[in-house]
Amino acid sequence: MQRPGLTHSIILESWGASLQGNVRADNQDAFLNWADHMLWAVADGVGGGLHGGKASRLITECLMLTPPPTSLDSHISNVTQKLQRANNSLRNHGMMTKDKIASTVAALLIHDASAACLWAGDSRCYLFRNGVLYQCTKDHTLRQEKIDKGELTALEAKRMVSGNIITNALGVHDELRLDEVRFSLRAGDKFLLCSDGLFSLIDPEALSARLTISTAKGAVEDIMESLDGMRQPDNITVVAVFLSEL
Numbered sequence: 001m002q003r004p005g006l007t008h009s010i011i012l013e014s015w016g017a018s019l020q021g022n023v024r025a026d027n028q029d030a031f032l033n034w035a036d037h038m039l040w041a042v043a044d045g046v047g048g049g050l051h052g053g054k055a056s057r058l059i060t061e062c063l064m065l066t067p068p069p070t071s072l073d074s075h076i077s078n079v080t081q082k083l084q085r086a087n088n089s090l091r092n093h094g095m096m097t098k099d100k101i102a103s104t105v106a107a108l109l110i111h112d113a114s115a116a117c118l119w120a121g122d123s124r125c126y127l128f129r130n131g132v133l134y135q136c137t138k139d140h141t142l143r144q145e146k147i148d149k150g151e152l153t154a155l156e157a158k159r160m161v162s163g164n165i166i167t168n169a170l171g172v173h174d175e176l177r178l179d180e181v182r183f184s185l186r187a188g189d190k191f192l193l194c195s196d197g198l199f200s201l202i203d204p205e206a207l208s209a210r211l212t213i214s215t216a217k218g219a220v221e222d223i224m225e226s227l228d229g230m231r232q233p234d235n236i237t238v239v240a241v242f243l244s245e246l
Contacts, residue, residue: 010110010185010246014040015217016239017224021197021232028052029195029237030060032107037068039079040239041107042123044195046100046169055090055103055171062086063107072111076180079109079118083176090171102171106137106193108239113246115191116182121169124199127183128190128211133204136181139196140168164196190219191241197234201227216240 016033020026028045030053043059045052062082069075083105094101104121117125122139138144143163146152157163168177190211199207202223210226213219220240227236 010038010112010243012110012241012243013216014239014241015215015220016040016237017220018237019197019224019227019232019235021235023231023233024235026053027235028056029197029235030056031193031237031239032060032063033239034064035241037066038075038110039063039066039069039107040191040193040241041105042193042195042237042239043170044104044121044123044197044235044237046102046104046121046166046171051099051101052103055101058089059083059086059103059105059170062089069109069111072109072114072116072182075109075111076116076118079107080176080178083107083118083120083170083178087170087173087176091174094171100171102166102169104140104166104169104195108191108193108241110185110241113185114182115185116180118178118180120176120178121166122164122196124194124196126192126194126207128192128208129186129188131208131212133208133211135204136183138179140179141165142167164200185243185246187243187246189243190216192219193239193241195235195237197232197236198223198238200234201230201232201236211240216242 043056045056106123
């Protein structure tokens with residue numbers, strides 16, 4: 001898709017897919033592939049059952065109320081407002097029902113030749129640039145918290161039985177807590193948003209190999225096909241955004 005009328009004309013392709021997996025009874029993930037508004041997201045419900053799926057869908061529904069971007073700053077502000085709205089709804093629902101309802105989110109926003117990632121939880125955004133895979137987000141998990149505090153090495157934390165416990169998500173706190181990173185874009189940049197069901201099964205080297213495929217649709221299909229025959233204990237959701245020109 002091309003976005004004229006900007007300092008840089010952006011030509012990109014995006015594609016998304018989601019699998020229930022072969023263990024879970026339902027799919028608690030949701031994704032947004034909205035190239036018209038330069039907005040993509042993956043949300044992974046927390047809490048199990050119908051509540052997790054309801055939470056992730058609520059987030060994508062709120063994000064679909066985001067107006068077209070006029071600048072990266074305004075885009076970030078508008079998306080943050082929609083995520084705050086989703087957070088408020090989840091908090092209100094939890095208080096009324098006394099049930100835990102929450103979801104992670106990782107969102108990619110683009111305007112002109114710049115981009116930003118916003119996230120809460122352990123859904124991730126990767127950037128594949130010049131043959132190198134970069135993790136743009138940092139997991140909000142007990143494992144990462146132990147690493148950041150210097151209490152465990154990355155190798156020690158990897159062996160933690162409870163390391164994947166989420167320390168932040170929408171619906172957990174009254175005030176929305178988002179992390180943010182911004183960067184300049186280059187022609188040929190490839191982004192991959194995913195839920196933890198993917199990176200718990202496929203290592204960075206295997207992801208890098210599949211991101212060498214020329215199209216976003218082809219890369220997503222290849223990633224999903226690579227999971228055939230694997231035990232899939234979690235839902236798996238992927239959104240790819242490939243920039244061909246700036």
